Amino acid sequence: MARRLFTLDEANALLPSLHSLLTEMVEARHRIVEAEPSLWPVLEKAIGNGGSKEAGAVLPHFETIQRNVQTIQNLGIEIKDIGAGLVDFPSERDGRVIYLCWRLGEPSVTHWHELDTGFAGRQPL
16 A cells, blocks of 8 residues: 655644644543553453453543544554654655654644654754
8 A cells, every 4th residue: 555645734734633633642641651550450350350440441541542543544644652642744855755743732844854763863844
């Protein structure tokens, strides 16, 4: 399957929707991490008896993350860090595929990086 390549304008046009989806994911992740100290023993026990109230309480948060990840990936956007709300838009620059890089809280897409450099390799557009 061919990778979708985004223009800068296309990436920026998706930011309002992405902001909402990523905000939900960051919050869901926070709720899961908040529950983590008590979650591991519960999950370990659930393996043997089929579940518990505590594990069931975080299930909607996992479902939110899974649903939003699928929605974002279906658009052709790559999620790099759920906790930071970091995504990459495959794009083209000087005849090669690169990533337009955006993080939740930034007003627009203003950086890019090579496919193999990641966030540390971000450069201004």
